[in-house]
Amino acid sequence: MIQAVETQRKLAHTRFKPAHLLVASFVFIILIGTVLLYSPRATPREAPASFVDSVFTATSATCVTGLIVRDTGKDFTPFGQLVILVLIQIGGLGLMTFASFFAMILGVGMGFKDRMVMQDVLNEQTLGRVAGLIVYILVLTFVVEAVGAALLYPVWKGDLSTGGRIHTSIFHSISCFCNAGFCLYRSSFQHYQTSTYLNVVACLLIVLGGLGFAVHRNLLQVLRSAWRKLPLPFSRRRLLEPTQRPRLSLHSKIVLWVTVVLIVGGAGVVWLLERDGVMRGMSAGDKVLASTFQSVTARTAGFNTIDTSKLSNASLVFVSFLMFIGASPGSTGGGIKTVTFAMLLIAIVTAMRHRPNFEAFHRTVPKTLINRAVVVATLAGGMIVTATILLCFFEHDTMIGGAPVQLRQAFFEVFSAFGTVGLSTGITPMLTSAGKIVIIITMLVGRIGPLTLVVALAQRLGRSAYDYPEESIMIG
16 A cells, blocks of 8 residues: 555656546556456465456456456455455545545645645545545545444354354445445345345445445535534534535535435336336335335445346346446446436426526536536447447357347446446356456446546647637437
8 A cells, every 4th residue: 555655646746637547546456456366365276267357356346346257255265355345445435545545644645736636536626625535535434334344244144153244244334335246145135135124234335335425525514514503402502604504515416316216216117117027926015125225226236136137128228227327426336427317307408498507406507517418428328339239249159048148138237337336137257258358348437437538548639719600400
């Protein structure tokens, strides 16, 4: 980590843009993870991992995806599982965040250039708050994961020792909060399908990890203000001027509303499509529980309590839609993000109502954000189509269960990789090396973000000193 701190500081003082540094940091983590997972200590002696499988697993863990080509619980030693867990933690929060945090702890500090780089990476508007935000992110993460591990400890079945239960609890708590989807059980959480306790705890961790740290901080400010106004003897009441009272930002309102609508609406659609399908024979309460869990986990977590390979075509399409949207900006999840989805809806509503401005919650949304949302969604769609074509091309001779890889399977797998979800129809371990490389690239692009990758690769052009004449064209 000390070496990472020094490397991060050297990179921050180069002419590289923040987008370059972000891409480079993920590639760096993946390379280190690949070396460690390819080492003999990471896998059982009788079942060593191939180099491609090591790269795939390192990428999946770093990009907090959860797609696997080897059984995490059986095909990796405790050392290998530890490597995967560390990759999930660093990949979920970002190497640059960790490096900056340890730089402050070690007394190295953050220079002006360091703060400017992290300001762009964390999307923080005020330069002076960058260091505090980094500390806040790390502390909140470790506290939530520790509480999550404690809550999960009583859940596990089997003949696990105390150490084994602690290890299992910590692993799944981090995996849930980071929306990674890695599980020590081959069938994920299917054995805990009827455990309301596990389902609720896992969903809470997943949702908290997917909201984004900006929303967390805003919510805490609002709740702290409300607490101080309560007429309690042990609460510190302080009257604030109306302009000083913390309020939910537009960003937080959009994130919370879209999250609630997608969870509730998604659960309803999954229940409707699968109540007589894969959930046939389950009680009414268990169907609601499984539908809700599937709705939550589909937006970048990747755990499952029902067999994904047995979902109907309609369900696979709908779950792919949820995976495409993903989590929220500044979170540990992937996808195009909830706010991007909301911006697209706002653009549609504005066009239908013939309004001059884009509006949400009595606020005007800048047109640049709408343009950015359109670009992100378009690039994401193009990436998914391209990856699906390549996967079908490379896997046209691959036989799975006596049948060739179907388009719906390839399509779903690519959506899962791009959304950094980890849900699978079961074809990933059987893919050829070329197919696995396609999924590896898709996972990396999905975690970094297509727009960030384009910005990193494209050459910035200066603003022209002239404008061309405007001319109308036909649309639709």
